[in-house]
Amino acid sequence: MTLELVCPAGTPAALRAAIEAGAHAVYCGFNDETNARNFPGLNFSRAEMADAIGYAHRHDAKVLIAINTFPRAGGLELWTRAVDDAASMQTDAVILADLGLLDYAARTHPALRLHVSVQAAAANADAIGFYARSFGVRRVVLPRVLTVQEIAAINRDIDVETEVFIFGGLCVMAEGRCSLSSYACGNSPNMNGACSPASQVEYREEGGDLVSRLGGFAIDRVKAGAAAPYPTLCKGSFEAGAYRGHVFEDPVSLDAAALIPQLAAAGVTALKIEGRQRSRAYTQAVVRNFRRALDAHAAGRPIAAGELRALTEGQQTTSGAYSKTWR
Amino acid sequence: MTGCVSDHPLIPRFPRTGAAALGFAPLLPLNLATGRLATSLARRHPGLFERLGDQAAKNFVIDPTDMPFVFRLAPRPEAPQLRAVRRESAGAWDARVAGPLAALIGLVHGAYDGDALFFSRDLVIEGDTAAVLALRNAIDNEELDLVEEASALFGPLALLAARPASRLAALVGGLTGVALTRRSGGSFA
Known part of the structure; x- marks a missing residue:
């Protein structure tokens, strides 16, 4: 069975780039708080989304609409309208995290394919079984906490079906539940859709160092020539006792290309590339690379080593939790 | 390493002798062209300004660090302005984006990824990060080709101008290493 390559698109141009580069499916969101990449200048208007779905279908690709933030009390209508609009546009699936929204979608649009977002953090068979029995979900995006053996x-x-991340930025292992950015900025990644919102990120040269700040808090400082620091608290440098460095998480990105055969053997249906906030150049290069890898795997050929480190946010890569070498 | 996604891992720098010569050249001809280019962009690419949203009210300095001038950009949808000024006359700005000319043009053409250039320190951003992000995303979505935009300045004669403009761009690109045009792309049509 051929693995499905699910690729990010923050803009219509990135969606076209992904499909031209060989994406089987593209995931994207509306330009509001209903999706977890609610950044300035990013995402799709209703008209752009309808056009994008038409374009994708003409090119035998799918569009999955992420409506994967958690509705605010008293503000549900924004999220239910997004589900209604997605259904009316003949999207191939919606990616949801909230139980109430899953229930609404299942009752209101029984023909709409439902995927459980990574934001829901469904990390065991019982939880996934609950989503399947209660709402008829067809696929779960697994959180990035599991080994290949656990996925199997x-x-x-x-x-x-299960979908797993194969490449891109890594969150701390509490997706949908992380409050680090909320603590520093006041806005919730899980409800407002913006982790480390750009309006509260600042980079400044200080004494030859590059200092990154979030919400006014200095969160990292690097020397000239070193990779620029992340703007997120989870990858900031802090002092904890005698230790000084990355307390929560190293600033590395996921690259699990070498694990494609094992993930396929573990029964995974789809591989997901992270990066809706990135440019179409990133999308095109990463999608092309992974489509080549999947085709090689399907043909029984060896998978070439990745050449994408320069495109990762921390300029370093890891296979993450898939092989927990720290155990 | 850089964030280049083409076959050329190093970002070319504009030749120093050429940049030094341009340091003595008047900016008026360049500004006549950039002024018309900004007006033309607003007419031909209204989506760019829609995508900028509130950030269209910000003032940007685009600083090609290997050139003897910077660009001041005020992307107001109704009357956008793009002017070249000497670096010391850049004035006040909300956001500044600085890097080699080839990197800046490569971002416009989708040859480079902005985040990768930033993390590798080939690109420097200062000031209002949200404004920079919105500008990057808006430009990235438009799939602009600067030679095509320059040709469009000739109005009804754009088709006649396109071929010599492409040849000139190829010649300048060959001499400087700075790619002035991009590969094809398009719309959903």
Whole structure:
């Protein structure tokens, strides 16, 4: 079975680039708080989304609309309208995280394909089974906390598809539940859709160092010539006792290309590339690279080593939790 | 390493002798062209300004660090302005984006990824990060080709201008290493 390559698109141009580069499916969001990449200048108007779906279908690709933030009390209408509009545009699936929104989508649009977002952090067969029985979800995007062996074990016990991340930025292992950015900025990544909102990010040269700040807090400082620091608290440098450095998480990005055969053997249906906030140049290069890798795997050829480190946010890569070498 | 996604891992720098010569040249001819280019962009690419949203009210300095001037950009949808000024006369700005000319043009043409250039320190941003992000995303979505935009300044004669403009761009690109045009792209049509 050929693995499905699910690719990011923050703009219509990135969507076209992804499909031209070989994406089987593209995920994207509306330009409001309903999706977890609610950044300035990014995302799709309703008209752009409808055009994008038409373009994708003409090119035998799917569009999955991420409506994967958690509705605010008293503000549900923004999220239900997004689901209604996605359904009316003949999208191939919606990616949801909130239980109430999943329930609404299942009741209101029974023909709409539902995927559970990574934001829901469904990390075991019981939780996934609940989503499947209650809302008829067809696919779950697994959180980035599981080893390949654990993914295989989950797939043996469930009847729905699984999708896993293969490349891109990494979150701390509490997706949908992380409040670090909220603490510094006041806005919630999980409800407003912007982790480390750009309006509260500042980079400044100070004494030859480059200092990054979030919400006024200095979160990292690097020397000239070193890779620029992340603007997120989870990858900031701090002092904790005698230790000084990356307390929560190293500033590295996921690259699990070498694990494609193992993930396929573990029963995974789809591989997801992170990066809706990135440019179409990133999208095109990464998608082309991974499509080549998937085609090689399907043909029984070896997968060439990745050449994408220069495109990663921290300029360093890891296979993340898929192989927990720290255990 | 850089964030280049083409086959050329190093970002070319504009030749120093050429830049030094331009340091003595008057900016008026360049500003006549950039002024018309800004007006033309507003007419031909209204989506660019829509995508900027509130950030269209900000003032940007685009600083090609290997050139003897910077650009001041005020992307107001109704009357956008793009002017070249000497670096010391850049004045006040909300956001500044600085890097080699080839990197800046490569960002416009989708040859480079802005985040990768930033993390590799080939690109420097200062000031209002949200404004820079909106500008980057708006430009990235428009799939601009600067030679095509320059040709469009000739109005009804644009088709006649396109071929010599492409040849000139190729010649300048060959001499300086700075790619002035991009590969094809398009719309959903």
